[in-house]
Amino acid sequence: MTVGCPSCGAPVEFKAGSSVAVVCANCKFCVVRSDRDIRLVGKVAELAATDSPLYVGLSGTFRGMGYRIVGRQQLDHGQGPWDEWYCSFSDGRWGWLAEAQGRYYFTFAVQPPAIPYDHAVLGHQIVVNNQPFTVAEKGSGQFVTFEGELPVVGTPGEYFGYIDISGPNGTFGTLDYGQGSGYAPEEAYVGYIVPFQELGLPFDPNAKRLAAMAGGASAGPEGTALKCPNCGxxxxxxxxxxTKRIACPYCNSMLDASSGPLKWxxxxxxxxxxxxxxIGAQGQIHALIGEAVETGHAPVWTVIGYMTKACNVDGSWYYWDEYLLYETTRGFRFLTEQNGHWSIVVPIEAGSVQVGQVFDDVATWRGMQFKKFSQVEATVTRVLGEFYWSVEIGEESEAREYIHPQKGLSLGREHEHDEYGDREEINWTVAHYVDPKKLYEAFGQKSAPPSPYGVAPNQPNAAKQSAKTIGLMSLGFFALWIVCFIMAAGSAKEKTVYEETIDLPLPAEDPVEDADEPSGKKEKPEPAFFSEKFKIPVGSNVQAEIVANQLQNSYLWVGMALINEKTQEVFEMEAEASYYAGVTDGESWSEGSPRQTTSVGGLSPGTYVLRLQPVTDSPTMCSAPGTTCPTSFKIKLKNDMAIIWPGILSLLLFLITPIIALVRMGAFESKRWADSTVRSSSD
Amino acid sequence: MVGKVIYAVIGGGSLLFWTATSQMGWDPGGKSYKLPPSVRQSPGGYRSFFFWHAGYQAGK
Known part of the structure; x- marks a missing residue:
């Protein structure tokens, strides 16, 4: 639709059917149309140079649908102007295309939710267009000026409140509250974060900006040399x-690279x-974090910035380094290093993280639960290279860390107050713990990385994995142990082969002459008992049990020998029964037992004779008060007893080994949580 | 890894040892030996005092 400008009469065309306002190219007045008339609103200000590669009249393709940029509005929230481009699609739809930090956002109008500005809390979830979003930024901005056509009328210089929201899977939205808080948003837009390649635009977005930084010189290839305005x-x-800031490595100056030529x-x-x-090192890091990439199109990341940050905990300062990485198609990532431990840090959408609304001890991301580890105020202490935000020495931000080794989630929270009001923003990143040697190899560093010491918050617990494996092995061994126990106990006959009660003392032996003794001296043999012959049917072991009767404060030692009648093999064993009791300091005590067992193994089946030699206290000792020596004892021999003692040793091994593994695992976790500022390992 | 291999070897070995000892009836208690030829040649010779007195230490 073409009308005459009410100010100068020049033709003014509303190219898009949804356009409501258009700037007259001749007199720069804003012409607004309604159902009833065409009217003037006022003269628009000159646009500020933002070095955006986009311009009114540019055509592209987004997800198969052609679009054309028909208008541009310029806004400001105290951090410098930013552009939002009004796009008209070939199917009659319209949307906004915004750009920030090298990323592009396509959004489309939806029904505004009935959520007052003050009720939307940073980091909390709200529902817009039946989708859950997380409040990622709240602030105020000012509508500065526009060119081309717009779908809504804005008054230049008018302030408005806005809320940026982030959803899962790259969704994004913004709520425009117009004038003042406490009202429902006047407009709401929901859409996507879009890589430049998906905009279907036929040029390199960086070339124009690079040329502007160089002071208007023609754009060269990426990385074209610029000159520091201070030292050259x-x-x-x-x-x-x-890039918004560059720290010159030669003269230690901070340069403004946000618009136009570099400024000191x-x-x-x-x-x-x-x-x-x-700075300048390049490497491929996708394999280090298990990231899938297209074969032959592995992204190469370049270190473009470096900073040191610090936090104060209980009066002590802790420092760590952060490296800013850049890749043309994927934007920015970070490397962090502290005490020799390295992590690759990847920005994620705020909407993909869920944190408890009341208790924020746990954050959930992709089904994984992360425990809160620390909450500190981080301060920038050193910078080098280039940065995509207006970094300053002394810049502070709240940093909250959650861990799920070997990953960590970090929440960065910024709060600023300026002439536009309060601006708050949250950013979430996920930190992947990586092996220092592999990282150095990825970046082609020949030197060895510094050896890590201490335990990093997101460092994987090698002892934990080992404990799991050992636990499973122990369960397997225990199952086999049960099988062995059944075999050992089930196959044992445990048959009594001899039983006798022997009176004490044994009859004395007559003195005998020793044929080898030339003097003819006679020896009096110690009394011994020889049993009748008996059979031992199974070639296995024999267990002997002695039970001494009437034993009080005395002992009975019995030496035993089993003699195989046929093979003349002798199997010896001994057992001692004792029992002592008394009262000391008013407390009674006792020790020992009148029943004892012993065993011997390796017997072959056959006929045996048992020799017994019992020894007890002397008659003088036996007659002491409170002492009763045994007057008889019972002996029982059992053949083929179940052999359990190796099983007990095995069982101890299967119990102790997993306990040791658990202790090691626990010790590692204790070391990890010793550095936590919010909780202990016992939580 | 080495620790797990050692555990597997010792654990499996201990169970095999148990199985073998229970099948063979081996018992670490006691001791065994053969009677000397002179005693064996004489039936009941093991009953003689001198055999036990010379090679057998009884009592405490």
Whole structure:
């Protein structure tokens, strides 16, 4: 629809059917149409240069649907202007295309939810368009100016409240509250975070920005050298589309790279530093974190920035290093290093993490539960290279860490207050613990990485995996143990082969002459008992049990010998029964037992004779008060007893080994949680 | 890994040892030996005092 401009009469075209306002290209007045008339709103301000690669009139394809950029509005929230592009689709729909930190967001109008601004809490979930989203940012902005056409009328200079929301699977949304908080949003838009390649635009988004940084020189290939405006040193910019700050390594200056040519900001008060992985190092890290990539299209990440951060816990400062990585198609990631432990940190959507609304001890991501480990205020102490936000020395942010070894979730929370009001933002990242040697190899570092010490929060517990395996092995061994026990106990006959009660003392022996003794001296043999012959049917072991009667404060020692009549083999064993009791300091005590068993093994079946030699206290001792020596004892021999003692040793092994593994696992966890600022390992 | 291999060897070995000892009737208690030839040649010779007195230490 083409009308004459009410101000200058020049033709003004509403190219998109959804357009409500358009800027007259001749006199820069804003022309608004309604059902009834065409009217002027006011003159629009000049657009600020933002070096965006997009422009009004550009055409592209998004998910198979052609679109055309027909308008642009410029907004500001105190961090510098940003553009939102009004796109008209070939099927009659319209949407907004926004860009931030090198990423692009396509959103479409939906029914605004009835959620007052103050009721939306950062990090909490709300429902918009029947989908759950997490509140990721709250702030205020100002509508500055526009060009081309717009679907809604905005008053230049008008402030508005906004909430950015993040959902799972790359979904994104924004709620526009217009004037003031406490009202439901006037407009709501929901859509997707879109890689540049999916916009279907036929140019390199970085070339224009790089040229602008170089002061308008023609764009070169990615990484074209720039010059520091302070010292003239050569600089490289790997992410010109997103970089906002560059710390010059030569003169230690901070440079503003957000728009236009590089501008000097200040000399940084920091120690010169040498990162362990140098700026400019490149490597492939997808294999280290189990990330699937297209064959032949493995992304190569470049280290473009380095910073040191610190936090104070109970009066002590703790430091760690962060490296900013950049890849043209995937944006930004981080490497973190503390005490020799390394993690690859990947940004994730705030909407993909669920945290308890009241108790935030646990965060859930992709079905995994992460326990809260620390909550600190992190301060930037050193910077080097380039960054996609306006980093400053001394910049503070709240950092909350959750762990599920070998991963960790980090929540970064920023709060700012400026002329536009309060602005709060949360960012979630997942940290993958990686082997330092493999990381150094991935980045082509020839030197060995520093040896890690201590336990990192997300470090995998090798003892835990080992304990699981040992536990399973022990269960298997225990099952086999039961089988062996059944075999040992089931196959034993346990037959009594001899039983006798022997009176004491044994009859004295007559003195005998020793033929080898030339003096003819006679020896009086100690009394011994020889049994009648008896059969031992099974070639196995024999257990002897002696039971002494009337034993009080005395002992009975019995030496036994089994003699095989045929083979003349002798099997010896001995047993001692004793019993002592008394009262000491008013307390009675006793020790020993009148029943004892012993055994011998390796007997072959056959006929045997048993020789017994009992020994007890002397008659003088036996007649002492409170002493009763045995007057007889019973002996029982059992053949083929179940052999259990090796099983008891095995069982101890199967119990002790998993206990040792559990203790090692627990000791590792105790070391890990000793560094936690919020809980102990016993929680 | 080495620890698990050692555990597997010792655990499996202990069960095999148990199975073997229970089948063979081996018992660590006691001791055995053969009678000397002179005693064996004389039937009942093991009943003689001198055999037990010379080679057998009885009592406490």
């Amino acid at each position: 040193g050569n600089l490289e910019c790997k992410a010109p589309g997103a 900001l200040e000399v940084l008060e920091q120690q010169q530093t040498i990162p362990k992985i140098p």
